[in-house]
Amino acid sequence: MDDFIPKPATLAQLREHLGRHARVIARPAAPGAPPPGPAAAPGGDPIQMEAVRSFLGDDPVFIGHMLREFLRVNDPILGEIAAGVAAGELEHVRQLAHKLRGSARLAGANDLGDALAELETCARPGATGDLQAALARLRREYERAAEFIRRSAAPSVAAPPLG
Numbered sequence: 001m002d003d004f005i006p007k008p009a010t011l012a013q014l015r016e017h018l019g020r021h022a023r024v025i026a027r028p029a030a031p032g033a034p035p036p037g038p039a040a041a042p043g044g045d046p047i048q049m050e051a052v053r054s055f056l057g058d059d060p061v062f063i064g065h066m067l068r069e070f071l072r073v074n075d076p077i078l079g080e081i082a083a084g085v086a087a088g089e090l091e092h093v094r095q096l097a098h099k100l101r102g103s104a105r106l107a108g109a110n111d112l113g114d115a116l117a118e119l120e121t122c123a124r125p126g127a128t129g130d131l132q133a134a135l136a137r138l139r140r141e142y143e144r145a146a147e148f149i150r151r152s153a154a155p156s157v158a159a160p161p162l163g
């Protein structure tokens with residue numbers, strides 16, 4: 001994809017760009033339909049599928065592909081974050097956490113996004129938060145989201161993409 005969306009982006013802009021590149025037409029919400037619900041309380045589903053469907057549409061094959069792509073792209077970033085924390089490269093950690101937080105929110109992984117926001121805050125200059133505790137929370141939330149994607153009851157999410 002050789003395109004970009006400047007921040008802040010609206011859902012309409014994101015849908016338009018995704019539709020252009022992924023050849024998916026996102027359906028607008030039905031008139032009078034309630035907006036996607038708030039994030040689940042910790043311990044609930046780590047991926048808010050209503051939010052994912054509102055953004056990507058109702059095609060389970062495409063949703064499955066995009067969630068698997070989320071893991072493929074972000075697994076290495078999680079490793080980079082851990083290495084950055086170990087090396088004391090806090091600015092790099094903060095930038096990576098910010099990047100992954102945006103991806104997590106788009107994937108409906110709100111608890112993961114919250115963990116990344118905490119890590120991003122702890123990595124700021126002069127921050128007093130517990131960076132190691134924030135990293136441990138990030139790892140737990142990422143694994144919850146990854147496990148949800150891997151074990152999802154929907155075959156299109158659990159199965160590898162069709163060749």
